[in-house]
Amino acid sequence: MEPVRTVHGRAYPWGAKNIDTDVIIPAHWLKTTTRKGLGKGAFETVRAEPGNLFDDPRYAGSPLLIAGENFGCGSSREHAAWALADMGITAVIAPSYSDIFSGNAFKNGIVAVVLPQEAIDRLVEVAKTDEVTIDLETMTVTTPFQDRFTFEMDPFRRDCLMQGLDEIGLTLARDTAISKFESDAVESRPWITVGSGHEGFAVEGAGRT
Known part of the structure; x- marks a missing residue:
């Protein structure tokens, strides 16, 4: 735009x-x-x-x-x-x-x-x-x-x-912040990483004692 x-x-x-x-x-x-x-x-x-x-x-x-x-x-x-x-x-x-x-x-x-x-x-x-x-x-x-x-x-x-x-431009303007959030999320919650092959097991077991 x-x-x-x-x-x-x-x-x-x-x-x-x-x-x-x-x-x-x-x-x-x-x-x-x-x-x-x-x-x-x-x-x-x-x-x-x-x-x-x-x-x-x-x-x-x-x-x-x-x-x-x-x-x-x-x-x-x-x-x-x-x-x-x-x-x-x-x-x-x-x-x-x-x-x-x-x-x-x-x-x-x-x-x-x-x-x-x-x-x-x-x-x-x-x-x-x-x-x-x-x-x-x-x-x-x-x-x-x-x-x-x-x-x-x-x-x-x-x-x-x-x-x-426009809406796409607003999203792209926050590219750095979005990328940082995603990388931080992977480090703090590795079980959400797509493609690990163990997503279902990790989520099911999360929080159990």
Whole structure:
């Protein structure tokens, strides 16, 4: 997972409320066995409408999406986060998210910023013409017009995003401690060593007098 410290660029000025995961990525796309290509199916029903903003060349490749409250509600499909990432979205700004989507976004390196509706309304207007910046270091969202909105985020999630650590990365970061624990365990409890041929006997006899 790539580290994310700042996200800067044009944003899709959507602002729509209660967007569920079936809108983000329709169910028939869930048959795929790879994450690649899911961006083509992202917001498929919205893209079917003429003049939709997701196919507007002004926002092509935008790394940010500005949405309304309760974004990512509905089913728990992780494909929703995969689809956003595959279409190049690195961050979403909304007043609220479903808990499952928020967790899936974090695990896939997508920054989910929570701001009040007043800030969302302002950012939707700004994004129609100018760029928006999210800074995880200062925990702010800013615009070229001196708008500055502060947000909060779970410190653990923020640290993982900034270091680019997913669950596998977190485990690998503790490789030294894990290896030491395993070697100490073998020395202090040799009967747990796999492949000795006497595991069953040793465990059965352990603790007997």
